[in-house]
Amino acid sequence: MKFTVLTLFPDFVNSFFMNGMISRAVKKKIISCISINIRDFAFNHHKTVDDKPYGGGCGMVIKPEPLYAAVKYARKDRPDSRVILMTPQGRPFDQKKAWDFAKKKKSLVFICGRYEGIDERINYSLVDEEISIGDYVMTGGELAAMVIIDSVTRLLPDVLGGKESVDIDSFQNGRLEYAHYTRPSRFKDMDIPDVLLSGNHKKIEKWRITSSLKRTFLKRPDLFTQKKLKEHEKQILKKWCRELEELIKK
Numbered sequence: 001m002k003f004t005v006l007t008l009f010p011d012f013v014n015s016f017f018m019n020g021m022i023s024r025a026v027k028k029k030i031i032s033c034i035s036i037n038i039r040d041f042a043f044n045h046h047k048t049v050d051d052k053p054y055g056g057g058c059g060m061v062i063k064p065e066p067l068y069a070a071v072k073y074a075r076k077d078r079p080d081s082r083v084i085l086m087t088p089q090g091r092p093f094d095q096k097k098a099w100d101f102a103k104k105k106k107s108l109v110f111i112c113g114r115y116e117g118i119d120e121r122i123n124y125s126l127v128d129e130e131i132s133i134g135d136y137v138m139t140g141g142e143l144a145a146m147v148i149i150d151s152v153t154r155l156l157p158d159v160l161g162g163k164e165s166v167d168i169d170s171f172q173n174g175r176l177e178y179a180h181y182t183r184p185s186r187f188k189d190m191d192i193p194d195v196l197l198s199g200n201h202k203k204i205e206k207w208r209i210t211s212s213l214k215r216t217f218l219k220r221p222d223l224f225t226q227k228k229l230k231e232h233e234k235q236i237l238k239k240w241c242r243e244l245e246e247l248i249k250k
């Protein structure tokens with residue numbers, strides 16, 4: 001899978017490509033990562049990439065010509081590339097979208113805006129989709145592009161250690177991941193749940209589903225409105241309700 005980031009700050013993006021899981025995936029040739037400096041496509045002597053907005057107002061806008069040339073260059077040997085504009089106005093990014101990209105394994109080209117944004121005509125003519133990573137405004141799209149590259153890469157085969165790691169992820173079953181514990185079994189007078197030491201895999205699995213459902217209910221109840229509960233999940237939640245009722249009666 002190929003990721004290309006069009007940016008005015010290629011060093012920022014390159015440092016991300018050269019570390020951790022991303023650099024390992026590059027070395028294993030599972031992904032390739034390229035940054036392209038939009039400024040290299042500026043056509044005047046001063047390498048100008050921005051200009052004042054027509055109609056007046058504050059801030060600067062990225063000029064269409066260098067960005068147009070940079071996108072054309074990025075797509076030259078992969079015309080099937082999907083061009084994505086990182087913007088707080090875009091569709092909110094989520095795990096489903098990450099899987100969608102990971103499964104299609106296309107070449108993705110990210111346009112990272114700065115200043116007030118990019119000239120709208122680039123949007124009409126070259127952008128396939130706009131994506132936001134949340135309802136807040138950052139100084140540029142680079143961090144947002146990195147968020148997408150990171151979350152898509154970890155879903156690709158052979159990037160993470162075991163297949164299970166992605167299967168148990170939060171959001172995978174429409175709920176948050178269960179609680180994790182490691183050694184020691186007692187830490188500052190806090191013990192881990194006994195069942196995790198029982199060696200009974202069926203019971204452990206049931207405890208994990210229960211932990212996952214309880215956490216989702218307490219931390220992200222909104223996820224339940226998007227999820228159709230399975231019968232065994234309903235039973236677990238009903239049992240928890242009964243336990244709570246008993247507790248209140250006391």
Ligand code: ADE
Pocket residue numbers: 086087088131132133134135136137138139140141144
């Ligand atoms: N650029 C600035 N803020 C952004 C956001 N929230 N998502 C995507 N790109 C952005």
